[in-house]
Amino acid sequence: MASLFNQVPSVSAVFALYTSLSALTLVLRNIFNEIVPKKLRDYVTAKFLDLFSSYFQSNFTFVIEQKWDYCGNTTFTAANVYLTTRLPGSSTGKILVGSNDLKNPAAEPNLGVPVNTKIVDEFEGIHLEWTLHYVESKNNSYEKKYFHLTCKKEFREKIMKDYFPHFAKSAAKIMRHRQDLYIYTYDREELSWESAIFDHHTTFETLAIEPELKTTMIEDLDSFAKGKDFFKRVGRAWKRGYLLYGPPGTGKSSMVAAIANHMKYNIYDLQIQSVRDDGELRKILTATKNRSILLIEDIDCGADSSHRRETSKEEDVKLQKNKKKRDLGISLSGLLNFVDGLWSSCGEERIIIFTTNHKEKLDPALLRPGRMDLHILMDYCTPFALKKLVVMYLEIDDHVLFDPIEKLVLEVSVTPAEVAQQLMASKNIDIAVNGLLEFMENKKVKKEENTKVEEKGEIKDAETKE
Incomplete structure (x- = not known):
């Protein structure tokens, strides 16, 4: 036992060895920095860090950005749509909710993916974690959104091959059957x-x-x-x-x-x-x-x-x-x-x-x-279009004034918007139809007056040339 104890190096010897190694490391680093160009040093350092992280880390993360080159990233859109279906009943601590339906304020709000919140999913027994990230520049000149999808490293190929098509198809099905449409400006x-x-x-x-x-x-x-x-x-x-x-x-x-x-x-x-x-x-x-x-x-x-x-x-x-x-x-x-x-x-x-x-x-x-x-x-009203509008607005199939109105449609140019305005003037069917007839008769009179003015102008021009 005593001989074994005598073989243990003293504290001073360990300290001297540490000092020598530190000095050698410092010298080698200075030589490395002096001889090796900066780009090559950065490349070697990056490769070393990648090797280190791949050896010690067991997870792999897919990064899905909102933009792909100049276009929107369809994978990002599909992920956003798909994850809203995973939110109900989710154990996540936060859920984004909201609605812009002003006609029905009491309607159940829509669900959205909150920023910096982990959403858990499972695919064929594989545990998956989604997180939406958001970055904005200090001067608000740009913003960037992206998803992180994390899984065990050994499932990387399967997730890429099977899970990505799975949620993309699910999202496409949801969008085909969506109830709300949106108009963008x-x-x-x-x-x-x-x-x-x-x-x-x-x-x-x-x-x-x-x-x-x-x-x-x-x-x-x-x-x-x-x-x-x-x-x-x-x-x-x-x-x-x-x-x-x-x-x-x-x-x-x-x-x-x-x-x-x-x-x-x-x-x-x-x-x-x-x-x-x-x-x-x-x-x-x-x-x-x-x-x-x-x-x-x-x-x-x-x-x-x-x-x-x-x-x-x-x-x-x-x-x-x-x-x-x-x-x-x-x-x-x-x-x-x-x-x-x-x-x-x-x-x-x-x-x-x-x-x-x-x-x-x-x-x-x-x-x-x-x-x-x-x-x-998209032209002026025809007799068919006129009757269609009357049926929709007044809910009648026939009226004693239909014939004279249809004849006037063939003689004057009247738009569907003008017809609809006249039909909405009164809830009383007779008043509305009479108003439409009077409106079209006035149009016919104006047309005839304009025709006479044009004819007089043409005659004067002809006389002037003679």
């Missing part, structure tokens, strides 16, 4: 889309359009919804474009609502006149989600999509100078690049709708085949 100050519940009740059943147009639209939309394999096979982006044109008040907005309700798509309503330039437009449009409608109303008033007027050389010079002084907004080429250019492939199952009151003012490039798949004329 772009907030230029916040640089983000702001949403509100879309509670427009117009459907193809209530829309006052000709049966042929109704059948065409429904068949086209249903074919588009089932066309994923077709678009992939022919090498085209899975999107559809509609140009709605016609006089104001002929139901263009109602047609958009009917399409959204039929397809169960959210609407992104873009006021294109407020967009600064093509770069901002690209960011705005790539932030929209799949299974949605991009609506650009009054396209003839935005970008440079309308015919440019003839200008003199002096005016051209002034325009070029003004171009440098002020922001002229987006270009037609920038818009078309998203409609059918390379950027149109950023997303799928999207419908793009342009509306205009003046199709003749649009640049021919916008009307070229392939840009807008269908050009739909």
Whole structure:
């Protein structure tokens, strides 16, 4: 025992050895820092830390950011939708709740994923932990959201192969059967889309359009919804474009609502006149989600999509100078690049709708085949549309004044909006129908007066030329 005790080094010897090793380490580190370039040192250090953490840590974390390159990350969206189904009955300490349904304040609020709160899930016996993180810059110039999905390291491949498709399919099923639709508008100050519940009740059943147009639209939309394999096979982006044109008040907005309700798509309503330039437009449009409608109303008033007027050389010079002084907004080429250019492939199952009151003012490039798949004329009332409106608003199939009113519809131009306004003037059926008849008779008188004035003007012009 005594001999064993004598073999134990003294404290002074241990201290001397420690001092020598520390000095040697310091010398080696200085040599390493002097000889090895900084980039190589950082690389070696990172590899060492990775090796250290992989050896001692048993967990693996997937990071799912809200943005993927320029586009929204569909995996992030799917995770957000899927996790809301895991919240009821969850043992988590917090749940995000809220509602923007102003028509029913007492309705049960929706559930959302709170930030920095662990949500536990299980997949085929594998324990999983989700956490939503949020980072915002000090000057509020950008924000970043991302999920952490943590599992045991040995299940990494299985989670990637089986669990990701599982929650993506679950989310897609939920979105296809969602009850609430939303309409989004772009907030230029916040640089983000702001949403509100879309509670427009117009459907193809209530829309006052000709049966042929109704059948065409429904068949086209249903074919588009089932066309994923077709678009992939022919090498085209899975999107559809509609140009709605016609006089104001002929139901263009109602047609958009009917399409959204039929397809169960959210609407992104873009006021294109407020967009600064093509770069901002690209960011705005790539932030929209799949299974949605991009609506650009009054396209003839935005970008440079309308015919440019003839200008003199002096005016051209002034325009070029003004171009440098002020922001002229987006270009037609920038818009078309998203409609059918390379950027149109950023997303799928999207419908793009342009509306205009003046199709003749649009640049021919916008009307070229392939840009807008269908050009739909939303015209003045026909006898069929008129009767449809009367049935809906007054709930009657016949009236003694129907015949004279239908004859007047063929003689004067009256919009569905004007007819609806007259039918809503009174709850008394006779008063409402008489008011509509009087309104249309006045329109006929004004039309005849305008025709006489135009004829007199033409006669005077002819006499002046003679």
